[in-house]
Amino acid sequence: MAIKPKPAKFKEDTDHMLQRLLFCLGMAGVIAAPALWADNIAWEVTSTSQFGTMDLNTGVFTLIGSQTAQLSGLGVLSGTLYGGASVGNTLYSVNTTTGALTSIGTGSITYVDFGSTLTGLYAIGLDSSLYSINAATGAATLIGATGLNIAQKTIGLSTNSSTLYYSWGGKLYTLNTATGAPTLLGTTGVDDNGALVLEGGSLWGGTNFPLSVGTINTSTASESTVATVSGTTSLFFGLAPGPVQMSGTPEPSTWLLLASSLGALRCLRRSRRRPQQ
Numbered sequence: 001m002a003i004k005p006k007p008a009k010f011k012e013d014t015d016h017m018l019q020r021l022l023f024c025l026g027m028a029g030v031i032a033a034p035a036l037w038a039d040n041i042a043w044e045v046t047s048t049s050q051f052g053t054m055d056l057n058t059g060v061f062t063l064i065g066s067q068t069a070q071l072s073g074l075g076v077l078s079g080t081l082y083g084g085a086s087v088g089n090t091l092y093s094v095n096t097t098t099g100a101l102t103s104i105g106t107g108s109i110t111y112v113d114f115g116s117t118l119t120g121l122y123a124i125g126l127d128s129s130l131y132s133i134n135a136a137t138g139a140a141t142l143i144g145a146t147g148l149n150i151a152q153k154t155i156g157l158s159t160n161s162s163t164l165y166y167s168w169g170g171k172l173y174t175l176n177t178a179t180g181a182p183t184l185l186g187t188t189g190v191d192d193n194g195a196l197v198l199e200g201g202s203l204w205g206g207t208n209f210p211l212s213v214g215t216i217n218t219s220t221a222s223e224s225t226v227a228t229v230s231g232t233t234s235l236f237f238g239l240a241p242g243p244v245q246m247s248g249t250p251e252p253s254t255w256l257l258l259a260s261s262l263g264a265l266r267c268l269r270r271s272r273r274r275p276q277q
Contacts, residue, residue, distance in 0.1 A: 040200040041242035043081060043096065045071045046234035047194075051099030053242060056197075056204050056213050059227030065099030072123070073195065074238035075116030075159055077135050081240055084111035084123050084133065091121075091138035096243065105138030107131075112150055114238065115157025115196070117164050117177065122157060124150065124166075130180035144180025148173070154208060158196035160241040165203060165218070167193035172221040186221030190214070193223075194236035206236030 039057040049070045052063040069092065071083030081094040083101070087110055092101040109125040116122060121133040123140065128150045131140040148168045158165035166173045166182065170191040173182040192208040196216075203216045211229040216222070
C-alpha cells in the first residue's frame with residue numbers, strides 16, 4: 001500500500017511546535033537560572049550566646065535571639081538542632097524560630113566543642129577526647145582520645161557531613177567516630193576556625209581572627225576566604241545547616257525551577273491549541 005506523503009501544512013505545524021517548545025524551555029531557563037545561585041544560609045551561635053543565621057556567601061549575620069546558656073557548638077540530628085553547654089554538661093535542643101533552649105539531660109563530660117555527622121551527635125570533652133552524645137538523654141559515651149591537646153587552641157567540630165571534620169589551630173583533621181583517632185588533612189592557612197559546616201557541597205569555616213567565612217578544600221585543607229562578617233562582632237562557636245537543609249524542604253531554586261517548567265508546559269499547550277488556519 002502506498003504511503004501518502006504528509007501535507008506541507010503538517011511539516012509547518014511540526015516545525016512551529018518545535019520552535020515553540022525551544023522558546024518555552026528557553027524562557028524557563030531564563031527564569032530559573034538566577035535562583036540556582038541562591039546563597040547558603042547556616043544557623044550560627046556566637047561567643048556571646050547570640051543565635052541567628054549566617055549568610056555564608058556574604059558574611060551577613062542576622063540575629064534571631066539571645067540564649068540563656070552559652071553553647072559550645074551546634075549539631076543536627078533527624079531535623080532537630082542541638083547544642084552542648086560550653087564548659088558545662090547539659091545537652092540542649094534549640095528552637096530555631098526564637099533561639100530558646102530546652103534542656104534534654106546531662107552527661108558525664110564537660111563540653112568544649114560540639115558537632116554532628118549525618119547519623120550522630122559528637123563532642124570534644126575537657127580531656128581532649130571524642131564522645132558520642134545520646135540525643136534523647138544527653139548521656140555521653142567515650143569514643144577515644146584524639147591526642148590533640150585543646151590548650152590554647154581554637155577548635156571546631158563540623159556538622160552536616162558523613163565525615164567528622166575537626167579544626168585544631170591551623171590544621172584540619174578527620175576524626176574516626178569509632179576510635180577518636182585523628183587523620184591530618186593539611187594546614188588551612190588560618191589559625192582560628194571556631195566552627196565548620198558542610199553546605200552547598202562545600203566545607204565552610206567560620207574564622208575568628210579576622211572575623212570571616214571561607215570554603216575549605218577537604219583534599220588539601222587549604223581555605224579560601226569568601227566574605228568578611230557583618231552584623232556581629234562576636235566569635236564563631238557553632239555553625240549548622242540552615243532551615244532548608246534541616247527540614248528537607250526544597251530550596252527556593254527548586255520551587256522556581258518547577259514553576260518555570262510548568263510555565264513552559266502551559267506555554268506549549270497554548271501553542272497546540274492555536275486555531276487552525
